[in-house]
Amino acid sequence: MGEFSKPFDAIVVGAGPSGNAAAYVMAKEGLNVLQIERGEYAGSKNVQGAILYADALEKIIPNFREEAPLERHVIEQRMWMMDEKSHSGMHYRSDDFNEEKPNRYTILRAQFDKWFSSKVKEAGALVLYETTVTELVKDLSGKVIGVRTDRQGAPIMANVVVLAEGVNGLVGQRSGLRNEVSPDSVALAVKEMHFLPRETVEARFNLSGNEGVVIEAMGTITRGMTGTGFLYTNEESISVGIGCIVSDFAESNIGPNELLEAFKNHPSIKPLLAGSECKEYAAHLIPEGGYKAIPQLTGAGWIVVGDAGQFVNAVHREGSNLAMTTGRIAAETVVSLTRKREDMTAANLAEYEKRLGQSFVMKDLKKYKGIPDLLHKNKGNFFGTYPKLISQAMQTWFRVDGIDKISKEKAIFRNFRETRTVWGMMGDAFRLVRAWR
Amino acid sequence: MSDVIAAPRAKVEEKLFQNRYLVDAGRPHIRVRPHTTPSASLLAMTTLCPAGCYTQNESGQVEVAADGCLECGTCRIVTRNTGEVEWNYPRGGFGVLYKFG
Numbered sequence: 336m337g338e339f340s341k342p343f344d345a346i347v348v349g350a351g352p353s354g355n356a357a358a359y360v361m362a363k364e365g366l367n368v369l370q371i372e373r374g375e376y377a378g379s380k381n382v383q384g385a386i387l388y389a390d391a392l393e394k395i396i397p398n399f400r401e402e403a404p405l406e407r408h409v410i411e412q413r414m415w416m417m418d419e420k421s422h423s424g425m426h427y428r429s430d431d432f433n434e435e436k437p438n439r440y441t442i443l444r445a446q447f448d449k450w451f452s453s454k455v456k457e458a459g460a461l462v463l464y465e466t467t468v469t470e471l472v473k474d475l476s477g478k479v480i481g482v483r484t485d486r487q488g489a490p491i492m493a494n495v496v497v498l499a500e501g502v503n504g505l506v507g508q509r510s511g512l513r514n515e516v517s518p519d520s521v522a523l524a525v526k527e528m529h530f531l532p533r534e535t536v537e538a539r540f541n542l543s544g545n546e547g548v549v550i551e552a553m554g555t556i557t558r559g560m561t562g563t564g565f566l567y568t569n570e571e572s573i574s575v576g577i578g579c580i581v582s583d584f585a586e587s588n589i590g591p592n593e594l595l596e597a598f599k600n601h602p603s604i605k606p607l608l609a610g611s612e613c614k615e616y617a618a619h620l621i622p623e624g625g626y627k628a629i630p631q632l633t634g635a636g637w638i639v640v641g642d643a644g645q646f647v648n649a650v651h652r653e654g655s656n657l658a659m660t661t662g663r664i665a666a667e668t669v670v671s672l673t674r675k676r677e678d679m680t681a682a683n684l685a686e687y688e689k690r691l692g693q694s695f696v697m698k699d700l701k702k703y704k705g706i707p708d709l710l711h712k713n714k715g716n717f718f719g720t721y722p723k724l725i726s727q728a729m730q731t732w733f734r735v736d737g738i739d740k741i742s743k744e745k746a747i748f749r750n751f752r753e754t755r756t757v758w759g760m761m762g763d764a765f766r767l768v769r770a771w772r
Numbered sequence: 773m774s775d776v777i778a779a780p781r782a783k784v785e786e787k788l789f790q791n792r793y794l795v796d797a798g799r800p801h802i803r804v805r806p807h808t809t810p811s812a813s814l815l816a817m818t819t820l821c822p823a824g825c826y827t828q829n830e831s832g833q834v835e836v837a838a839d840g841c842l843e844c845g846t847c848r849i850v851t852r853n854t855g856e857v858e859w860n861y862p863r864g865g866f867g868v869l870y871k872f873g
Contacts, residue, residue: 373861374869378870378873380843445870445872467861484864485864486864502845503843503844503849518849518850521849523820581850584816591822592822592824614872616788616791617791617842617870617872620844
């Protein structure tokens, strides 16, 4: 087809949060942008919990709250440590989160991404749906100069290709720009959408209006594998899911669906879902390798953003905000080079990495660079031993049964000492503090 | 808990009925390369695949039926060193179509 005879300023591969952020910012600044998405619509291939952190989107579309499909703003965070029959929790709820411009929202990605994509088109980008990018086109020097798709016969040319193809991004890997993702640096998460009348959601979680609650859970629910469970309240549904590192799953012979069923049937979770109707079952990979797993991010004619670059802060369960921020910063870099009529060489695009280094994205990932390894190497303790010990301690402490409190305290300490030894616990504490700093 | 563990397979199939798919008939996007004995990684997919697409046949080979695939890519990554799985995205527009994501 001859319709794309003139090269675009930029081609964006993928229409998730990072690709939409990149395409939007570049189009808004007047660049000639083509975005290519393999799904029927933006969002149709995308899965997330999902929590939207307002700040990252606000920097791109300041008035998004007036138009974006948002579910509930989060006023309460519950962190649960679970064993087979119990959860011990830390909850934080504050009326301060009922503010004019709330900080976090639950969203449904299929709907949110579709909206974000409509903004990209409004900003002037050309968006092709139902089109899969099959490979990158390079010139003789190895510089990326365009893409091939499964629809157009001829390659489509551009000055730069922004790879926003997600965690399972084949294009960059097959073109040799980055290595195949390692099974120990990604988690497989499965999730279900459970529908309930909104009054039921509100009564069950002590909410009014558009207030929402999120629960993040860890413990024996992942049966010694590195992973977490979650439950988020939407307007009239609940997202419930669980995920573990892929290599742990592969060794365990436990299926993800089996784990999700057990989580849903946990006595602390089951009543929250009672009477609901499940309308979708989804699975997705999550980059969990952190700083050490970040691949090469730029080269001649190409730049990587979002999950394709492993931009997820696993400790804080942040991803879409890192995706949008990396998409925005990549776009700003491309815009500034285009304005200066500079070529998209590896050296010039490296400016993106410099700018990322000054942002919260790299600072946070660097801060936690030791955590993924630590949790993975000590998974038996962090996802088995400790959750059980904590539950037993809580139960000993709260059960009133005629035993004096000094004996109870001794029993609790003895249990910790015998199960994990003093040296073991001190070592874990030391390693955790060191990795956290 | 044991009743939950006993019946995951049937439940996965029921769950997949909730989802929307546009199946590209006759053009599966995942293929298992011909083999006599599957590697441990490929065999693990019979449990690990969240959509239950992988099964072991009576003569011991692992087969894939990708119609219910959720396109997570786990099988591609798990078998990356053995090369037993040939994985491509479905053609544009085909495959799973998440309503909520």
